[in-house]
Amino acid sequence: EADIYQTPRYLVIGTGKKITLECSQTMGHDKMYWYQQDPGMELHLIHYSYGVNSTEKGDLSSESTVSRIRTEHFPLTLESARPSHTSQYLCASSDPTRLLGVLFFGPGTRLTVL
């Protein structure tokens, strides 16, 4: 059973607000990811991290930022939300040294910006 959690599950917020999407995992995985998912579209990698104090931008340009102060925690922040940020955000983690490419996903946060 994968132990990766995301909060909130659903968020409706007005334009211009600052938001933070939380992601935590209890598996001790060094690598963590944020994907953006829109209906009928492939998952797009927006951020990833190799471990504490490591953050990298993914394939899809994003106005969000991430931090990795603790191994288990990988929050994503939008400083000023806009309607174009409306999407589902999926957090994932992996242990590439043991199972390369096998990702464990959280349940996602569905964000709506009005």
Next chain:
Amino acid sequence: AQSVTQPDIHITVSEGASLELRCNYSYGATPYLFWYVQSPGQGLQLLLKYFSGDTLVQGIKGFEAEFKRSQSSFNLRKPSVHWSDAAEYFCAVGPDNYGQNFVFGPGTRLSVLP
């Protein structure tokens, strides 16, 4: 660059019928290949993976997939579909040129008729 196509956006089958979901990929070498399933309101869960060896791989929930190098395909099959199989199915390939991340297809939504 790596890419994944899933030609069928939506498939509907009757319960008990057989299922085949198509996945084609573009990759410069022998890829690692994955199928993930996403139930409504949930994150993605790994169904099966192919790294090397036997080209027919077995996964969870009675699914299997066959790697065909000559066709650049990795189709997912199940001999008898259950109503609980209704979900979104994603094919993924990698790793990328940096040896780190994986590319997901756009997904195929499966509906199951009673």
